[in-house]
Amino acid sequence: MVIAGSDPITIALYWTLAILSQQPKVQEKLIKELDAWKAKNSADAVPHFYQDIDQFPYMLCVQKEVQRFRPGTIFGLPHMTTDDVTAQGYFVPKGSMLFSSMWAMHQNKAFYGDPDRFRPERYMDGLKKISAAANARIEERDHFGFGWGRRICPGIHLSEVQFFNFYVRFFSKFTVVPDLDSEGNLMPVDLNHIVEEGIVSKPMPYKIRILPRT
Numbered sequence: 001m002v003i004a005g006s007d008p009i010t011i012a013l014y015w016t017l018a019i020l021s022q023q024p025k026v027q028e029k030l031i032k033e034l035d036a037w038k039a040k041n042s043a044d045a046v047p048h049f050y051q052d053i054d055q056f057p058y059m060l061c062v063q064k065e066v067q068r069f070r071p072g073t074i075f076g077l078p079h080m081t082t083d084d085v086t087a088q089g090y091f092v093p094k095g096s097m098l099f100s101s102m103w104a105m106h107q108n109k110a111f112y113g114d115p116d117r118f119r120p121e122r123y124m125d126g127l128k129k130i131s132a133a134a135n136a137r138i139e140e141r142d143h144f145g146f147g148w149g150r151r152i153c154p155g156i157h158l159s160e161v162q163f164f165n166f167y168v169r170f171f172s173k174f175t176v177v178p179d180l181d182s183e184g185n186l187m188p189v190d191l192n193h194i195v196e197e198g199i200v201s202k203p204m205p206y207k208i209r210i211l212p213r214t
Helices: 003-022 024-040 049-055 057-069 100-108 130-134 158-172
Strands: 085-087 090-092 174-180 194-197 198-205 208-212
Touching: 003 057, 003 158, 024 057, 024 085, 024 158, 024 174, 049 057, 049 158, 057 158, 100 208, 158 174
Parallel strands: none
Antiparallel strands: 085 090, 174 208, 194 198
16 A cells, blocks of 8 residues: 555645645645644644544645646556446446546546636535545545546555645645746746656656745
8 A cells, every 4th residue: 555655645746836836825725724723723733634634624625636637647547347347338348458537537527617727615515535535426526536446546545644744744834936037037837748657647847946934
């Protein structure tokens, strides 16, 4: 499970910093939520996933939206049919290899409405943990980043904990913004081209600035 979770975590964090460097208002909301928790507890306290995730609804939405907006894999791991199957008029013989397009599912306008927009608020009506949402009935799922069927990615539980740990620690201390060119102009990260390495898809090499919070 550790191996299964390590690559998705790394790739998701690459995308997190790339995307959020261009989303200052999203960062403001993340920080506001985090600071509100610290105000009720302690400025030096660190939230714990299993105890405190319910107090971070917006953070959970951002994590899901990052994985939807730019999934860490175009095609997930293959499945194989154990029997002949007929689905919506298509016959799939026993022993067929099945691949799902994470990108196509996450860009489905009929499901998401405005898939080209980075909009974490789309998840606010169904606040389930990433693992709980992924294991829900297909019509109740809100993202497909960890696969589908009974054999979804086994690293999902490790991943959601590590995502949370990164967010609460990073945004307690820093914000992320685009790099500057020689004339001081912002250089947004290219989010439209990817580097494929095996089954994972990560951003093109990019530069950002990580700034201490003031």
